[in-house]
């Protein structure tokens with residue numbers, strides 16, 4: 265039976281009654297759950313004894329107010345999905361204060377990875393993500409935490425935050441879950457019309473073009489071609505080919521560097537992101 269807690273206090277009390285040697289896994293979410301989220305719960309189930317999930321739409325990470333206001337906040341279906349995926353504990357705070365009330369702000373310098381890509385295009389976004397994830401980590405105190413690699417940069421930021429703050433939490437990234445047609449699963453997909461859903465395949469098209477042509481032409485030309493593909497069906501913000509650890513744009517291909525391509529583009533009103541391992 266999944267237990268649901270609405271307050272920090274009740275959740276902490278429950279978690280403190282769990283035997284020391286049991287491994288606690290945690291997947292923080294903002295609800296509106298899909299297979300991508302459920303894959304985190306399943307991975308956590310495989311690797312841990314107790315699986316904790318949180319659903320909290322965190323206002324501090326939205327840099328556009330209407331985006332926060334339009335974010336779906338109906339959790340009935342989410343609760344059923346979590347139960348069926350085998351989640352043991354759900355933290356479902358009633359309001360923002362329940363999460364933020366004991367916050368002790370820390371200022372962190374995580375360097376380049378926080379200033380590029382989403383950091384550059386959504387000012388303040390990662391500050392909000394780090395604030396809430398730190399608070400949730402402090403409340404749940406998991407041994408392992410699970411994040412989807414669709415938000416690859418977020419995963420790197422949180423992994424680095426946990427390291428810099430000496431938190432004894434293993435931060436793990438789980439593969440992107442895609443629809444059969446290749447569209448990365450996202451809560452935002454629910455807000456796309458049928459035509460927009462077709463147009464959204466352009467992200468996958470551009471990323472595949474990058475992977476298939478990498479090394480066959482100059483990097484700048486390749487990047488420009490991928491941006492051009494995106495422009496046909498959407499309004500792209502960026503298409504970048506980066507080192508997968510530092511997130512610095514690559515200028516030349518040197519072995520044995522791991523390289524990933526990242527993109528953000530808007531389909532109508534909806535902003536989507538995606539990324540792909542290139543080599």
Ligand code: PAF
Pocket residue numbers: 292293294320322325393396397415418
């Ligand atoms: O990826 C998300 O859903 C959110 O950014 C997270 C990690 C739950 C923090 O609010």
